[in-house]
Amino acid sequence: xxxxxxxxxSDSHLLRALREACRISGMRLTPQRLEVxxxxxxxEDHPSAEExxxxxxxxxxxxxxxxxxRTLATFARHGLIHKLDTAESQGRFEVADDxxxxxxxxxxxxxxxxxxxxxxxxxxxEEIAHWGRIERKNAVxxxxxxxxxxxxxxx
Amino acid sequence: xxxxxxxxxSDSHLLRALREACRISGMRLTPQRLEVxxxxxxxEDHPSAEExxxxxxxxxxxxxxxxxxRTLATFARHGLIHKLDTAESQGRFEVADDxxxxxxxxxxxxxxxxxxxxxxxxxxxEEIAHWGRIERKNAVxxxxxxxxxxxxxxx
DNA sequence: TTCGCAGATAGGAATTATTATCAAGAGGTC
DNA sequence: GACCTCTTGATAATAATTCCTATCTGCGAA
Numbered sequence: 124x125x126x127x128x129x130x131x132x133s134d135s136h137l138l139r140a141l142r143e144a145c146r147i148s149g150m151r152l153t154p155q156r157l158e159v160x161x162x163x164x165x166x167e168d169h170p171s172a173e174e175x176x177x178x179x180x181x182x183x184x185x186x187x188x189x190x191x192x193r194t195l196a197t198f199a200r201h202g203l204i205h206k207l208d209t210a211e212s213q214g215r216f217e218v219a220d221d222x223x224x225x226x227x228x229x230x231x232x233x234x235x236x237x238x239x240x241x242x243x244x245x246x247x248x249e250e251i252a253h254w255g256r257i258e259r260k261n262a263v264x265x266x267x268x269x270x271x272x273x274x275x276x277x278x
Numbered sequence: 279x280x281x282x283x284x285x286x287x288s289d290s291h292l293l294r295a296l297r298e299a300c301r302i303s304g305m306r307l308t309p310q311r312l313e314v315x316x317x318x319x320x321x322e323d324h325p326s327a328e329e330x331x332x333x334x335x336x337x338x339x340x341x342x343x344x345x346x347x348r349t350l351a352t353f354a355r356h357g358l359i360h361k362l363d364t365a366e367s368q369g370r371f372e373v374a375d376d377x378x379x380x381x382x383x384x385x386x387x388x389x390x391x392x393x394x395x396x397x398x399x400x401x402x403x404e405e406i407a408h409w410g411r412i413e414r415k416n417a418v419x420x421x422x423x424x425x426x427x428x429x430x431x432x433x
Numbered sequence: 434t435t436c437g438c439a440g441a442t443a444g445g446a447a448t449t450a451t452t453a454t455c456a457a458g459a460g461g462t463c
Numbered sequence: 464g465a466c467c468t469c470t471t472g473a474t475a476a477t478a479a480t481t482c483c484t485a486t487c488t489g490c491g492a493a
Binding site for chain 4: 304305306308310311340341342343344345348349
């Protein structure tokens, strides 16, 4: 959807981002990391670690699944990739009472609820108006909470 | 946050919703289900199946973890509760290239990307303006895609 | 260019989360 | 109250993810 043409042009632009991130954060650019990143960048779907591993095995027969997991975690930590937020998660639950949204601290992982009537009342973008029957919509906001920010400063 | 006072009043209103859902869908109202629901309703946090099970063991020492899992799945199927959508999921990934959002078919589970500049450009509600440093926000829309709707009609 | 080492990898084993199986038990309708 | 079917508990099985450790390597310093 998003990256409808992963041309050489856009590939290299993503690879530049990767190199840049490595340089800045001191993260090493290993062949494994490069390949994981390229495979993910060229994927039109939203693969799991397992799926990426399968796809990469042809090119890198010795690549271990664990490395894929670790690499993805590393990339996510540096903001190069996102883990999707779409339930079927490793379950956390709440009663479906009033509609609200979630604020997640990416440091301490605490989840806070908040209300957002403006969002609730807005429709959905034209682009998806004819996709099917819409049932509900939910916003998730990520950041770092004051508690964790303070720890940074003092600790 | 949301249910700041789980008073008897609001408890009973939720329990009514549960009874009603049971009546409509033919789902049986067992003591286990009642307790799982009540415990979740009174929880201020967002417990996992494991956590709920722990909390309930005091009251129902013979309650099995499996039952908690099954009950939560049943409730979710009937829309009585939600599984949260906040990453730390059972990983699906994508490169953090352009910002986009996700459309999930609750029937076939397919995930589609879409763009929503109006949402991207809107700020965040006053309520959370001082929570900490906001890094990004993401919308997830649930529904049933045309493909699945069509299957319903023909199949 | 070469060297050294902190950080990265492979491979398998261990954990953790979740589901399936199945016999026994209990809602709810008549 | 009896019956039928859906649920439960216990245990086993599977899936997803992380740990362990010996070995290797990217890359900054010399």
